[in-house]
Amino acid sequence: MILHVAVLMGGWSAERAVSLVSGEGVAKACESLGHRVTRIDMDRDVAARLAEAAPDVVFNALHGTPGEDGTVQGLLDIMGLAYTHSGLATSVIxxxxxxxxxxxxxxxxxxPVGTIVKSESLYEGDPIARPYVLKPVNEGSSVGVAIVTREGNYGNPIARDAAGPWQTFGTLLAEPYIxxxxxxxxxxxxxxxxxxxxxxxxxxxxxxxxxxxxxxxxxxxxxxxxxxxxxxxxxxxxxxxxxxxxxxxxxxxxxxxxxxxxxxxxxxxxxxxxxxxxxxxxxxxxxxxxxxxGMSYETLVQAIIDEALARKAAR
The missing domain is CATH 3.30.470.20 (ATP-grasp fold, B domain)
Structure with a gap:
């Protein structure tokens, strides 16, 4: 069956560049499968652009917020559009x-057993014993991850002028380094x-x-x-x-x-x-x-699309 697939990519997260590459790969695969493709680099007008396109299915190739955190999923649910990957509640969690x-x-x-810490507190002392990992609570692709070791160059305690996620994020998750x-x-x-x-x-x-x-x-x-x-x-x-x-x-x-x-x-x-x-x-x-x-890229893309359409039909 020939479909009209809207490939949603880009956006404004820290993973924008990777999402654009993912989206273009998916778009080309869909075209090679014979589908009609509308490429959408997500901006604040995404709802209007999706409504104008009126696709059979949206392939969500976004990474990070707002494409991975439930925001886009909620929008697509409201619009009644079939879309790939996980739904709103799963994405939030x-x-x-x-x-x-x-x-x-x-x-x-x-x-790993983790603890949420205020970034400011790191300038006073370690939240757990070194070595440990600091990471944003809701970023992907290892964005903002730092490994704090006994011999590391962040300082002990971490120095205010040491480059790291504590300069960008107000709170971080600390976990033992495995x-x-x-x-x-x-x-x-x-x-x-x-x-x-x-x-x-x-x-x-x-x-x-x-x-x-x-x-x-x-x-x-x-x-x-x-x-x-x-x-x-x-x-x-x-x-x-x-x-x-x-x-x-x-x-x-x-x-x-x-x-x-x-x-x-x-x-x-x-x-x-x-x-x-x-x-x-x-x-x-x-x-x-x-x-x-033995599964080609095109077969993988089609399998993900098929699951989205089956889920929509089951509702």
């Missing part, structure tokens, strides 16, 4: 790292239910897996499928990803990010967050894992 813990940890999902390996699992909704596509290990060539390492070609090695993962750890990771997708009410596709302290075995596996709007760029992890199991 999943983008907020503290709300996500409250939704997942009571059900047995192991996540040493070990960076791993991720994509979950795709299918007719049979959520399916984990595989496990990828991310090995940054310098430092850690920050924003630049994620989106700059050559800065991170992707091992897909991941190697040397014991069967019990792999099984636990896949199960936690599917269960987190289910508990949060994710739709279409999600990606769960993990840290694994391999010295502790399965007990060293921690879910960091669930991404409801994972990237669709040439370097993105969801298309890579799909490709590893």
């Amino acid at each position: 999943a983008i907020d790292k503290e709300l996500s813990k409250q939704a997942l940890v009571p059900h047995g999902i192991r996540m 040493k070990g390996r960076e791993l991720t699992v994509s979950v795709l909704d299918t007719a049979e239910g959520p399916r984990a596509l595989g496990i990828t290990e991310l090995i940054p060539k310098n430092g850690w897996y920050d924003y630049d390492a994620k989106y700059t070609d050559g800065l991170t090695t992707h091992v897909c499928p991941a190697e040397n993962i014991p069967a019990d750890v792999a099984a636990s990771m896949l199960a936690m990803s599917i269960e987190s997708h289910r508990l949060l009410g994710c739709r279409g596709v999600s990606r769960s990010d993990f840290r694994w302290d391999d010295e502790l075995g399965e007990a060293g596996l921690y879910l960091l967050e669930v991404n409801t709007q994972p990237g669709m760029t040439p370097l993105s992890l969801v298309p890579e894992q799909a490709r590893a199991i």
Whole structure:
């Protein structure tokens, strides 16, 4: 069936540039599938532009706020438009790292124990023992993440003039730093239910897996499928990803990010967050894992669209 697909991309978040790349990739895939495509770089007039386009389905290729936090989802719900990825309530919870813990940890999902701190308090002393991680409560793509170590150059306590997220965000989430390996699992909704596509290990060539390492070609090695993962750890990771997708009410596709302290075995596996709007760029992890199991980028895009249309029809 030939569809009119509006691809919503860009916007004004810190992840605008990545969203534009994701959106253009999706738009070209839709065109190669024979669909009619309207590209929309989101601005404050997005409702009028969507109403004028009157698409069969909206492919939400936005990253960060307001495309990932429930704002756009609420708008699309009011307009009665079918759209890809998770709905309003799921988006509100999943983008907020503290709300996500409250939704997942009571059900047995192991996540780092965190504490919300006022950024000003960091100039007086550490909120928890070093090493620890500071991150905004509701940003993605490692935007604004800092690792505070005993030997770090932020100062002890953190200096006011030290560049870091405390200069941008009023409150931050502090979590213990988990040493070990960076791993991720994509979950795709299918007719049979959520399916984990595989496990990828991310090995940054310098430092850690920050924003630049994620989106700059050559800065991170992707091992897909991941190697040397014991069967019990792999099984636990896949199960936690599917269960987190289910508990949060994710739709279409999600990606769960993990840290694994391999010295502790399965007990060293921690879910960091669930991404409801994972990237669709040439370097993105969801298309890579799909490709590893024989699913083309175009087939992946069509599967996400099909889920959105089926959800709309079921309402």
